[in-house]
Amino acid sequence: MIDAMFKRTGIAALALTLITILFPPTPATAQEDPPELEFPEGWEVRFDQEGSSMDDVYLVTMLPGLHITTGPRLIAYHPDSIASGDFRIESETFLFDPEGRREAFGFFIGGSDLQGPDQRYTYFLLREGGEFLVKSRSGTATPVVQDWTAHPAIVSYATKPADDNTAKNVLALEADGDELRFYVNGEQVWSGPRGDLATDGVFGLRVNHRLDLHVTSIMSGALN
Secondary structure, eight states: OHHHHTOOOSOGGGOOEEEEOOOOSSHHHHTSOOTTOOOOTTOEEEESSTTOOGGGEEEEEOSSSEEEEESSOEEEEEEEEEEOSSEEEEEEEEEOOOTTOOOEEEEEEEEESTTSTTOEEEEEEEETTTEEEEEEEETTBOOEEEEEEEOTTSOOTTTSOTTOSSEEEEEEEEEETTEEEEEETTEEEEEEEOTTSOOSEEEEEEEOSSOEEEEEEEEEEEOO
């Protein structure tokens, strides 16, 4: 059942700052654009492509979490959501039927100048087919840190349990000293040096085009 899928995992002990967002009771309601649901207060969006419009995006608060259906590729974030030093970011995401598209979704860290010409951040993504990617952005440049790599910990829509309506993945990133570690569903899938990557700053969501997602939470907390 959908409601059972969104029970919290045992991460409360991290004393994390929770940005709660939401999920509808059934997949059908996610498509109906209910008029009572509103854009998450204080959040901002930036599109990859100039000229893109919020008319092509459905982004609303649905307890417990946020529902987003894209159009164009974008990042979405609250400017007060900031992580620095040694920290952990965690996000629980439910992917609705991508209809065969292998578009990416996940989160970013280290955001700065996010509405300006010198936007900068590092992002960690999954896509259908069980692969992950690590990239960075500086202005218009998006160099690859770790190219698309398959890992069995990633749940695809095509390989999810038959009685589930969505593919659930829990993404996490730990910045610990000079090391970054990326986890999916509790398994480490990548590690690498912090180096010159953008890590301290705003964190938020990154979603490529034509995806239907529910994000129950995205949160940060200091590593002990």
